[in-house]
């Protein structure tokens with residue numbers, strides 16, 4: 343396969359989970375990349391920050407939920423036709439958190455039942471990997487998007503025991 347990217351940008355994506363009631367916290371993104379889509383909480387790293395530190399900070403900034411733990415469950419490499427920068431998205435679940443979710447400038451949070459996840463309002467790839475995560479599986483995947491940011495042109499998906507720190511092309 344030809345190289346899909348020449349540089350990559352790490353991003354975080356966190357989902358608070360209530361296993362007992364089978365609910366997941368998602369948010370409507372109010373601005374920026376993926377605006378109007380429903381997704382987990384996350385974003386870019388600040389200078390000097392680790393991926394995990396960024397995951398805690400972004401969740402708090404976007405939903406006012408303060409995670410007490412994080413479990414890394416997936417690594418996605420997203421690339422786009424005509425764009426040489428890959429998005430390396432590190433996916434976490436948190437099962438222990440403090441605070442009630444609140445609407446912020448970035449996100450409007452809402453709890454969803456596992457069987458009522460609004461995949462049609464989410465990134466196309468989520469329908470492939472999010473159910474695996476809710477089934478306690480871990481994965482490494484790559485999705486190559488057309489310029490419409492909706493059509494997936496190619497993909498690779500693998501279940502793993504441990505999620506690596508970096509995506510290797």
Ligand SMILES: Nc1[nH]c(=O)nc2c1ncn2[C@H]1C[C@H](O)[C@@H](COP(=O)(O)OP(=O)(O)OP(=O)(O)O)O1
Nearest residue numbers: 353354355373374375376383384385386420465468
């Ligand atoms: N295909 C995809 N599927 C998915 O589920 N999440 C994706 C995705 N592509 C990007 N994301 C996530 C990763 C990250 O949590 C978020 C984008 O990061 P940011 O919120 O930092 O972007 P913004 O452009 O809003 O940045 P700021 O304006 O600096 O906040 O979208």
